[in-house]
Amino acid sequence: MENVKLIAMSGASGFVGSNMCREFKKNGWEIIALGRKEFALPTEELAKRLQGVDVIVNLAGAPVISRWSEEYKKVLYESRITLTRKLVSACKLLAKPPQLFLSTSAIGCYSATGTHTENDNTLADDFLGHLTRDWEQEAFRAKEFGCRTAIFRFGVVLGQGGGALAKMLLPFKLGIGGTIGNGRQPFSWVHIKDLTRAFEAAITDSTYEGIYNMTAPHPTTNLGLTKTLGRALSRPTIFPVPEFVLRLIYGEGAQLLTSGQTVIPQRLLDNGFQFDFPSIEEAVADCLQS
Numbered sequence: 001m002e003n004v005k006l007i008a009m010s011g012a013s014g015f016v017g018s019n020m021c022r023e024f025k026k027n028g029w030e031i032i033a034l035g036r037k038e039f040a041l042p043t044e045e046l047a048k049r050l051q052g053v054d055v056i057v058n059l060a061g062a063p064v065i066s067r068w069s070e071e072y073k074k075v076l077y078e079s080r081i082t083l084t085r086k087l088v089s090a091c092k093l094l095a096k097p098p099q100l101f102l103s104t105s106a107i108g109c110y111s112a113t114g115t116h117t118e119n120d121n122t123l124a125d126d127f128l129g130h131l132t133r134d135w136e137q138e139a140f141r142a143k144e145f146g147c148r149t150a151i152f153r154f155g156v157v158l159g160q161g162g163g164a165l166a167k168m169l170l171p172f173k174l175g176i177g178g179t180i181g182n183g184r185q186p187f188s189w190v191h192i193k194d195l196t197r198a199f200e201a202a203i204t205d206s207t208y209e210g211i212y213n214m215t216a217p218h219p220t221t222n223l224g225l226t227k228t229l230g231r232a233l234s235r236p237t238i239f240p241v242p243e244f245v246l247r248l249i250y251g252e253g254a255q256l257l258t259s260g261q262t263v264i265p266q267r268l269l270d271n272g273f274q275f276d277f278p279s280i281e282e283a284v285a286d287c288l289q290s
Contacts, residue, residue, distance in 0.1 A: 003056045004203055008098075010087065011036040011059030016154075016192065018059070023196045026205075039083055046090040047082040050098070055203055056091065058139065065231075068127070068253040076131060078193055084138040090146050102202055103139035105153045106130045107188055107215060113260040117266035118211050127252070136211070150208045151278035152198065155215035155263060159192030160287050171239075172229050178239035180246065180257050183223030188263040190214040191277035191286065201273060213265040218278045222260070228284045 011017045012033035021031050039060075050056075062079040066072055084103060091097045108128035110116040123129055127206040132153070142149045156164045173178045194259060195214055202208035207218055220228075228235035246254040265273075 004029055004119070006030050006032065006053050007055045007057055007203075008032040008034055008050055008053045008285045009057040010039075010083065013060065014059060014161070015193065017059045017158055018057075019159060019192050019199050020196050020199060023200070027153060027200070028141060033035065034087075043086055043089050044093065047093040048135040050090055053098050054097075055072065055102060056087060056098050057199065058087060058101070058144075060084075061104070061135075064106070064108070064128075065250070065256055066251070066253055067249070067251050069251070072253075073127065077134075080135045081138050084135060087136060088141045091147065097142075097145050097147050099239060101139060101147045101149045102199065103136070103143035103149070103151045103184060104190075105136050105139075105151050105211075107213065107261045107263045108132055108152050108156050108256070109136075109153060110183070110261040110263060112261060115262045115264060116213070117264050118213055119266070125193060125253075128255075147208055147252075148206060151211050152195075152202075152204050153189050153211065153263075154195070154217075155188035155213070157192055157195060158189050158283050158287055160289070163192065164189075165177065165284075165287050166281075168229065169233075172233050172235055172237070175235045176238050177229060177233075177235060177238045178224045178241060179223050179237070179243050181222075183221060183226060183240070185222050185258065185274040186219055186260040186262040187222050187225050187280075188219040188226075188261055189191060189280065189283070190215050191275075191283040193286075194275050194277055197270060198273060201271070205271075208271070210267075212267045213263050214268075214282075215263045216275055216278055216283065217265060217269060218279050219262050219264070225284075228280050232284050232288050238284060 109132035111122040111124045243258045
């Protein structure tokens with residue numbers, strides 16, 4: 001795709017989206033940000049906004065780390081599935097649909113046991129597992145009108161100035177950081193710079209299609225992350241957060257913090273994608289640079 005000029009992006013104002021927009025503009029790509037206002041339009045009107053767009057990048061979705069009331073589960077569902085459905089339906093109305101529909105999902109689709117690649121895995125049979133699968137199904141409808149479709153399943157995204165790391169840093173800087181529970185739960189993550197480069201690769205290389213794990217090649221554990229942060233900040237990490245406290249705060253949503261998945265980005269590696277931050281030590285060191 002040599003002539004990419006115009007990219008429409010949902011979730012452009014979020015931590016991942018704003019980082020991505022900044023880098024994409026350096027490539028000379030123009031971004032149309034799709035926000036609440038655009039998604040409130042009738043599908044026909046949304047389609048008019050998408051005219052001439054070469055690529056759709058679909059990042060939208062309400063924050064998952066929250067208390068999952070039945071009401072909030074609906075918000076999680078609609079901000080992903082309903083929104084993606086509308087976006088695909090709008091693209092379908094175009095005389096010249098985008099060449100690429102690049103959507104997101106999450107490694108929460110995998111079970112907490114075992115090691116998962118794209119082709120060898122066990123899927124989770126819980127709320128998050130079903131949410132991610134329904135989300136992916138909606139995105140894959142873009143294939144029906146000949147649009148190349150790729151889906152990146154995100155691990156925890158680490159970067160400066162936002163995302164998961166920003167929430168973790170304060171207790172560590174105060175010397176009261178520690179593991180969550182026993183710290184043995186897997187922690188599959190990716191540096192925002194690698195994530196953005198992988199999106200650029202998918203946009204410019206037409207062989208990218210289907211599902212990709214968006215995680216660094218060396219997953220760690222919650223304990224591994226805790227120790228790395230403690231060393232990088234020269235702070236003790238002796239205050240574990242008991243799991244029951246998180247359950248009191250987040251209810252069912254606590255599972256995002258108390259369990260995790262071991263995920264390998266096999267298809268990115270097979271594509272020859274080179275990670276600038278393959279290990280948690282390199283990623284944390286870069287994220288903490290002032």
